[in-house]
Structures are given as C-alpha cells and as structure tokens.
Amino acid sequence: MGNSKSVKKGAAIVMTVILAVVMVCVSVVCNMLSTKTESSNQVYLDDAKAQLTEYSDNYNYTNFEFMNSLFEKANVISATVTENTSADTNAALVKNLGINSFVMTDADGKIIASSDDKKVGTSVLDDKTTKQFKANLRGMKVKSISEPTAVEGEDGVYNLMACVARTEGGIVIIDTNTSDYSAVIGGDIAKGCKGDTIIVKDGEVVSTNMNLGDNGLKSAGITDEMIRSENFNVTIDGTTYSLSSMPSGEYTIISGQAVQDGGFNMVYGIVIPCAAGVVMLVISIIVINACTTKKKDNE
Numbered sequence: 001m002g003n004s005k006s007v008k009k010g011a012a013i014v015m016t017v018i019l020a021v022v023m024v025c026v027s028v029v030c031n032m033l034s035t036k037t038e039s040s041n042q043v044y045l046d047d048a049k050a051q052l053t054e055y056s057d058n059y060n061y062t063n064f065e066f067m068n069s070l071f072e073k074a075n076v077i078s079a080t081v082t083e084n085t086s087a088d089t090n091a092a093l094v095k096n097l098g099i100n101s102f103v104m105t106d107a108d109g110k111i112i113a114s115s116d117d118k119k120v121g122t123s124v125l126d127d128k129t130t131k132q133f134k135a136n137l138r139g140m141k142v143k144s145i146s147e148p149t150a151v152e153g154e155d156g157v158y159n160l161m162a163c164v165a166r167t168e169g170g171i172v173i174i175d176t177n178t179s180d181y182s183a184v185i186g187g188d189i190a191k192g193c194k195g196d197t198i199i200v201k202d203g204e205v206v207s208t209n210m211n212l213g214d215n216g217l218k219s220a221g222i223t224d225e226m227i228r229s230e231n232f233n234v235t236i237d238g239t240t241y242s243l244s245s246m247p248s249g250e251y252t253i254i255s256g257q258a259v260q261d262g263g264f265n266m267v268y269g270i271v272i273p274c275a276a277g278v279v280m281l282v283i284s285i286i287v288i289n290a291c292t293t294k295k296k297d298n299e
Contacts (some may be wrong), residue, residue: 041231041244044195044255049248051192052199056249059184070162070176073097073145077104078164078172083112086234090115099176100159105131107169109137124173133163136171148181156182196241198222198254206251211237227252233259 020233043167046055055062076097081104094101094115104113109125124130124137136143142165158181158208182188190197190207198217199207203224205216213219226232227245234241 007119035275040198041242041256044193044197045246045253047195048190048193048197048199048255049246051189052186052248052253053250054188055186063184066180067145067162069180069273070174070178071164072147073099074102074162074164074172074174075150077102077174078166081172085113087117090257097174102172102174104166105137105170107137109134109170112170115236124171129161130173133161133171133173134225135164136165139165141165142229150176151177156187158182160185171278193255195255196243198243200227200252201250210241212238227254229277 007241010167028155041158052137054269077093080093081102090102090113101115103111103116103119103124105124109123110120111119111124114120125134129146132146133144134143135297144163146161151159154177157177158179159175159177160174160181161175163171165171173268186199186201186206188207189199190209193209196210197208198205198210198212200217208216210220217223220236221234222232224242226234231242231244232247234243239258241256242259243254245252245254247253
C-alpha cells in the first residue's frame, strides 16, 4: 500500500508541474491574443473581401436569375389569362404566383383583364405607376421592371413591377414584393461573413450582419474619421466592438469582433484558458488513476 501511495503522490506532482506549465503558456498566449484584436481582425477583413469578390463575380448570373423569375411569372399571366378569365381564376393565379396583382392590356394600353376588376376598361397610360411602361406598350422594349423600393417595416423586402409584351399585342404588368432583390444589390454579402461586418459603398451601408439602427453608420456612431483610421472601437447597443477597415474596389469593408471594455476579448481571455484548465485537470485524474491501478496490479 505504501508503494501505491508513493506512485500516486509522484504522479500527482508530475502532473501538477505539467499542468502549471501548460496553463502558464495558455494564459500568456491568450492574454496576448485577447488584447491584440486588431491583428485578428485582418482575418475577418479577408473573409469579408472573399465574400464580396464572390458576389461581384456572380453578379450577372444573380441579376439574370432574379429578372428571369419575375418575367416568368408575368409570362404565365400572359399565357393563361384572357378577357373571359373569371375573377376566381385570376385570384388563384395571384396567390399561386406569390404576387400582389396584375393587369393585362390590348395594343392601345386598355386594360382587358386584371386581378382588380375595377381597373378593367381603364388605361395603363392614365395611371402614373403603370405609365412608365409606355415604351413596352409601343414595342420599344420587350421586358422591363420598375425601380425596386424598400417595403417599410419589412427588412430586405422590396416592391416592384415587372412588364412583358404579349404576342397578341399589349402588355402584362405584375406587382410583387420580393426578398430576392437583396441578393442582387449585395444586401446578403455580410450574412456569410465570419466577423461582425459592414459593407459600405458611397457612404451608404450595402450589407451588414450588425444591428446598426435605421440610419446605418450614423446611428452606430461610426464616422469617416474612424473608418480612415483603419482600427477603432465603437459601442453599439451596449456592446463594444473592435473593428478594422480596408478599401476593396468601390466598396469599403469594416469587420471585427465584439470585445469587453478596454479591448479585452472574452474568448481568448476567459473561455479558452478555462477550457484548457478543465482538459488538463481531466487528463491529470486519468493519468494518476492509471498509474495507481498499474502499481496495484504489479503487486
């Protein structure tokens, strides 16, 4: 029994020394990392730049897919609706296609069918919202959309109209709300970024995965001077962020991470050292028990 205790005591001393050395190393490294977030922010900037590059490379395809999906819906109306189509069928088409409404005209612009019966008999040229498609009605354009406008109270949702020409003459105009347009203008870029990221173009926020407020950079308290300084801290909704910035073509990328006051990083300063301590403690117990068991087996 005395030898068993001796082995256990010796193993404990060895593991204590190893544990102390490892914890000191972990603490030193993590302390350095916890207060040097500026250098680690470069990783987030590079990641955001890669996401931005991917968006730019795929822009034409993304825009084509978006436009094509709108025109396909308008073409369905053109192919299936006539002057004699019932109101119930028109309502079902609107629901199934996920649009708000539609109008169909003859060659002169007179509405001959619509999801809103009150519009039948009127002219699209007399309505300021549909008058913009006069060029389509005159055959100068085959397909076109209106300028998308953000839907109030619905983040990332836009309202627009799409117009296609009819084979028989005239046009079909659909009105719809869509969240797909956000991908076209780059609004989804920051969603795939690893860091807390803001993509800026011409002083306006194009995309972000942070809660900046209604006025973007201004609401967040981020000034041009901060961005030009390349590295800065800012507090948003009670959380302090260490952010870095860099230009990328016509865009400016701002990215970083949340920190405590003074630039201390919770992950490197507390989480990792504690996790390392727990792991080493478990290993110590396993080794001590193994040594004791082995000694007893040899007796």
